[in-house]
Amino acid sequence: xxxxxxxxxxxxxxxxxxxxxxxxxxxxxxxxxxxxxxxxxxxxxxxxxxxxxxxxxxxxxxxxxxxxxxxxxxxxxxxxxxxxxxxxxxxxxxxxxxxxxxxxxxxxxxxxxxxxxxxxxxxxxxxxxxxxxxxxxxxxxxxxxxxxxxxxxxxxxxxxxxxxxxxxxxxxxxxxxxxxxxxxxxxxxxxxxxxxxxxxxxxxxxxxxxxxxxxxxxxxxxxxxxxxxxxxxxxxxxxxxxxxxxxxxxxxxxxxxxxxxxxxxxxxxxxxxxxxxxxxxxxxxxxxxxxxxxxxxxxxxxxxxxxxxxxxxxxxxxxxxxxxxxxxxxxxxxxxxxxxxxxxxxxxxxxxxxxxxxxxxxxxxxxxxxxxxxxxxxxxx
Amino acid sequence: xxxxxxxxxxxxxxxxxxxxxxxxxxxxxxxxxxxxxxxxxxxxxxxxxxxxxxxxxxxxxxxxxxxxxxxxxxxxxxxxxxxxxxxxxxxxxxxxxxxxxxxxxxxxxxxxxxxxxxxxxxxxxxxxxxxxxxxxxxxxxxxxxxxxxxxxxxxxxxxxxxxxxxxxxxxxxxxxxxxxxxxxxxxxxxxxxxxxxxxxxxxxxxxxxxxxxxxxxxxxxxxxxxxxxxxxxxxxxxxxxxxxxxxxxxxxxxxxxxxxxxxxxxxxxxxxxxxxxxxxxxxxxxxxxxxxxx
Numbered sequence: 111x112x113x114x115x116x117x118x119x120x121x122x123x124x125x126x127x128x129x130x131x132x133x134x135x136x137x138x139x140x141x142x143x144x145x146x147x148x149x150x151x152x153x154x155x156x157x158x159x160x161x162x163x164x165x166x167x168x169x170x171x172x173x174x175x176x177x178x179x180x181x182x183x184x185x186x187x188x189x190x191x192x193x194x195x196x197x198x199x200x201x202x203x204x205x206x207x208x209x210x211x212x213x214x215x216x217x218x219x220x221x222x223x224x225x226x227x228x229x230x231x232x233x234x235x236x237x238x239x240x241x242x243x244x245x246x247x248x249x250x251x252x253x254x255x256x257x258x259x260x261x262x263x264x265x266x267x268x269x270x271x272x273x274x275x276x277x278x279x280x281x282x283x284x285x286x287x288x289x290x291x292x293x294x295x296x297x298x299x300x301x302x303x304x305x306x307x308x309x310x311x312x313x314x315x316x317x318x319x320x321x322x323x324x325x326x327x328x329x330x331x332x333x334x335x336x337x338x339x340x341x342x343x344x345x346x347x348x349x350x351x352x353x354x355x356x357x358x359x360x361x362x363x364x365x366x367x368x369x370x371x372x373x374x375x376x377x378x379x380x381x382x383x384x385x386x387x388x389x390x391x392x393x394x395x396x397x398x399x400x401x402x403x404x405x406x407x408x409x410x411x412x413x414x415x416x417x418x419x420x421x422x423x424x425x426x427x428x429x430x431x432x433x434x435x436x437x438x439x440x441x442x443x444x445x446x447x448x449x450x451x452x453x454x455x456x457x458x459x460x461x462x463x464x465x466x467x468x469x470x471x472x473x474x475x476x477x478x479x480x481x482x483x484x485x486x487x488x489x490x491x
Numbered sequence: 492x493x494x495x496x497x498x499x500x501x502x503x504x505x506x507x508x509x510x511x512x513x514x515x516x517x518x519x520x521x522x523x524x525x526x527x528x529x530x531x532x533x534x535x536x537x538x539x540x541x542x543x544x545x546x547x548x549x550x551x552x553x554x555x556x557x558x559x560x561x562x563x564x565x566x567x568x569x570x571x572x573x574x575x576x577x578x579x580x581x582x583x584x585x586x587x588x589x590x591x592x593x594x595x596x597x598x599x600x601x602x603x604x605x606x607x608x609x610x611x612x613x614x615x616x617x618x619x620x621x622x623x624x625x626x627x628x629x630x631x632x633x634x635x636x637x638x639x640x641x642x643x644x645x646x647x648x649x650x651x652x653x654x655x656x657x658x659x660x661x662x663x664x665x666x667x668x669x670x671x672x673x674x675x676x677x678x679x680x681x682x683x684x685x686x687x688x689x690x691x692x693x694x695x696x697x698x699x700x701x702x703x704x705x706x707x708x709x710x711x712x713x714x715x716x717x718x719x720x721x722x723x724x725x726x727x728x729x730x731x732x733x734x735x736x737x738x739x740x741x742x743x744x745x746x747x748x749x750x751x752x753x754x755x756x757x758x759x760x761x762x763x764x765x766x767x768x769x770x771x772x773x774x775x776x777x778x779x780x781x782x783x784x785x
Contacts, residue, residue, distance in 0.1 A: 148710070150610040280755070307754045311714040313508065313705035316501040317750035320494055338612040338706045349623045349630050350497060370614055370706055372621065 134172070136179035137440055139164065139430065140205030142195045142220065143234075143423075144212035147187025151337065153212040155408075155420030156234055157182060160209065162411055163427050173431050174439065181205055185216055192216035196223045206440040207433075209426040211235050214282060221248055230433070230446045232426040234419070236361075237286050241469040249449055249469045251425040251459055252418075253383065253476055255287040255334070258360045259294040261381040261477045262332055265490070266357070267298065271329040275304035275322045275354075277315075277343065279335035284310070287334035287359055303327055310339055316346040323352045330354050336361040341370035348374040355379065360477070364417045368482055379490065381477040383418045385458040387487050401458050421458030428457060493628025498750040499743065500626075504635040506742020507642045508705065511697030512719020513726060513734035514645055515690040520728050521653075521666045522686035525589045529569060529597040531716020532604075533691040536562040537698025538707030539604055542613040551615075559695045566691025569596045570684050578683075597712065605709040617703040634703045641700045642735060645693060649731050662686055666729070721761050725768050727778025736776055740764070 141160055144153035164180045172178060181203045183195035192211065199205045200223055207230045211217030214237040221240070224231035224247045233240050233250040240250045266274065274295070278288040284307070295302050304325040306318040322328060331347070331354055333340050340362045347356060356378050358367075363382035368375045384391055388401040404424055405416045432455060433448035434440060452464040452471060460476025479490040512534055519527040537558050544554035573592050618637055623630035653659040664672040665682045673679050698707065698715075705711065718741065726737025741761045748760040768775065 146605070150605075154610055309758055311711075312757075313701075314501050314505045314746070317498050317746045318754045320497045320501075321750060324494060338708065341612075341706065345621075349632055351623075351630065366611060370612060372614075372616070 134176045136177045137173055137207075137434065138179050138181055138203060138205040139427065140199035140203060140208045141180060141182045141210035142185050142192045142199065142208075142212075142216060143182065143210050144187040144192075144216060145184040147185075149187040149213050151417075152234075152419045153184070153187070155417050156210070156212060156423035157184075158412055159408065159420040159423040160427055162407060163424060166407070167431065173434055178431075182210075185212075187213065187216075189213070189215035189219040193219040193223070196220035200224070200227045200229055205229065206442070207430045207445060208232070209234070209423070209430055214240065214286070217248075217250075221245060224248060228442055228446075230430065230442060230449055232430055232449070234422045234426050236283065238290065239286075244467060244469055247446055249429070249464065251429065251457070251462075251470075252422045253360060253381075253459060253472055254290075254470065255283070255359065256290040256294060257472070257474060257477060258381050259287070259291040259332075260298070261474055261479065262357045262359070262379075263294060263298045263300050264474070265379065265381075265479050266300065266330055266332075269330075269355070271355070272299065273301050273303045273327045273329045275306070275325060275328045275331045276302050277304075277306050277308065277318065277322065277331060277333045279310050279339055280307050281310045281336060283361055284335050287361075291332065291334060308335070308339060308343070310335070310337065312339060313342065314346065315339075315343050316350050319343070319346050319350055319352055323350060328354055330357060332357045332359075334359045334361075338370060341367055341374075344371040344374040344378065360418070363480075365415050368485055368487075371482075375482045375485065377481065377483075379479060379481045382480050382487075383421060383459050383476065384478055385416060385418050385421045387478065387480060387489055388416075390487065390489055396456050396461065397458070400456055404458055418458070425457035425459050425462070429455060429462065494750070496627050496629035498746045500629055500631045500635070501750075502743030502746030503739060504632070504638060504704065504742070505745065506722075506739035507635070507638045508697070508701050508715065508738075509718045509722040509741050510642050510735045510738025511638070511645070511701070512694070512715045513722035513738045514642075514649065514731060515694040515697075516720060516723040517729055517731055517734045518649070518690040518693065519686050520723075522662045523574075523589070523683055524586050524666065525574070525593065526720065526728075527687075527690065528590065528593045528716060528720075529600060530690065530694055530719060531712030531714075532597045532600040533562045533566060533694030533712075534698035534701070534715050534719075535604065535707060535709065535712035536565065536600065536691075537695030538702035538711065539608055539613070539698075539709065540695070541699050541702065542615055542707065543608055545615055555699055558699055559692050562695035563688040563692040565600065566687040566689075567684055569593070569600075569691075570687040574683065574687070575680065597716070601709055601712065608709065610709060612706050612708040614702055614706040621703075632704065634700075638697075638700045638704070641696065642738075645696070646731055646735055653731075658685065718761070721765060725765060725775055727772075727775025730775070730777040733775055733777030740776075 143157050145157050164178045168177045185192040209232050211233045214235040217233040217235040231248045236252045238254045278284040304322045308315045358380040384397040385401045388405045391398045408416045433445050437444035437448040455462040460472045462471040464471040480487045515530040540558035541554050617634040619633045661677045662682050665679045722738035722741050726733030749757040
């Protein structure tokens with residue numbers, strides 16, 4: 111009897127909520143993320159961020175009086191699956207806007223779908239190819255590998271380093287980074303005197319580092335990788351006594367990186383989004399309120415540290431919401447135009463100024479050069 | 492010369508990790524002719540559980556003991572819940588089916604750890620500091636000596652177990668001829684259970700020694716399992732000495748390839764090595780020379 115009563119209550123309650131929701135048709139946000147698989151460390155915080163902020167926005171009354179509804183699929187870090195989920199989101203779920211594509215592969219597999227169906231698509235993946243050449247319906251929030259290389263070389267030149275060893279991962283991220291770094295080096299008058307690679311799952315990089323150590327004239331080393339590999343590079347470099355300054359790319363920007371590298375992290379520099387040093391930003395920094403609020407909200411709900419990847423998802427969702435507000439509805443063409451007209455939006459990744467020729471809208475100021483001192487991040491300049 | 496020595500040290504360190512993984516394969520193969528593809532997950536469990544227990548505030552020795560005991564239980568569960576029912580069904584499953592079951596078990600273990608302990612990468616400090624030891628212009632980490640020492644200890648212990656103890660001999664007898672072993676009163680079910688527990692504990696022990704060098708996450712078992720399998724095949728399946736030799740050989744060849752040829756071809760070299768060795772020595776370096784009687 112009790113059970114029956116419970117079920118009845120639940121049914122009545124459910125019906126009540128359903129009628130309330132029907133009054134204002136929800137805005138459907140479709141997301142394909144890599145929540146499991148090798149890219150899980152990217153997709154996991156992204157999903158948590160989307161859930162957190164969809165809840166927050168709905169509690170505050172939704173967008174234009176309509177609640178947001180997140181429709182999410184996990185592609186398991188498989189670009190092929192991302193394509194079929196993308197299709198499902200567009201054809202079956204009829205989403206108003208797409209946020210996601212954790213990896214460049216997943217994003218690129220969904221780009222043709224969004225282009226054909228005409229759905230605004232904000233990607234959370236890094237590579238330049240997503241927005242270059244510009245695709246009508248596709249935007250992205252993270253910084254590119256080209257920007258990371260430029261930022262690092264800028265800092266190296268300031269310190270008088272022109273002969274650099276490049277040590278890149280054989281993953282998609284590392285190889286795209288390698289290509290962009292090589293192009294950027296030629297442009298900025300930097301000579302790559304050594305060019306080595308390592309596998310993402312390697313547990314020892316000392317042979318390659320020994321070769322770099324024995325190369326004449328190396329003034330600094332630039333490591334382009336993700337995850338735990340770069341931390342092992344730091345440890346091995348310290349072990350064999352490679353004394354040149356080490357730079358990393360933006361892919362390792364997390365507190366975990368310092369923890370894993372231990373004492374070997376001292377003096378390492380890398381470009382990163384402001385989110386990582388939220389508390390250390392000067393009070394007059396335009397990004398400070400945004401990143402501090404995001405970091406606080408995320409930490410409160412999930413009891414774990416923020417990563418710049420979750421920040422990309424925050425920016426993706428907020429850009430879309432902002433565009434829907436300015437478009438005054440979910441008409442897809444109007445939302446797209448509004449996205450392209452985004453000016454002066456301040457997010458966790460930086461200040462976004464989109465244009466018909468730039469669907470990312472970030473410049474080099476979005477990156478902060480950080481150095482690790484006494485086991486913590488320190489802002490340079 | 493110092494360059495060569497550095498490559499050698501790197502190769503020996505990595506090789507010892509492969510050897511540890513290969514030893515686990517050897518043990519279960521000896522008892523059942525099954526290649527246990529969940530071996531890599533036992534290695535992962537050792538590292539991950541130690542991290543978990545240390546973070547939970549337990550002292551390191553206790554954490555290590557628990558991180559060896561728990562995987563042993565998991566190993567027995569895998570045998571009891573997955574391998575044994577399959578073996579008992581009708582005429583007993585073929586070896587290939589059992590191998591596929593172990594792949595399934597590895598997916599389950601990996602999935603559970605991923606959900607329970609998260610997807611991040613972890614490490615704990617090396618047992619005796621991380622100041623590199625300089626030898627002849629090259630350097631070696633103290634933890635590498637722990638790994639090498641641990642591997643040597645396990646090899647000796649296994650050799651004693653198999654050649655001196657009744658239980659070990661029972662396992663060997665079961666591997667040669669299960670039916671005959673049963674006829675002389677050996678409980679072959681029990682043998683399989685023990686060998687799963689042992690190899691899981693072995694793998695976990697190795698995983699604990701490795702973690703300060705290689706770090707650990709829910710998915711380290713895939714790579715270690717694969718390279719360990721390569722090492723076991725190169726050395727000759729079923730031979731403890733072969734597993735160690737195979738592991739060291741694969742590790743050293745990888746390091747030399749990365750150092751002298753190109754780091755881009757490093758991962759291709761061990762697989763090339765398999766071709767060459769199996770072409771000339773189909774049973775591996777130390778594989779038993781069995782002649783089948785018709």
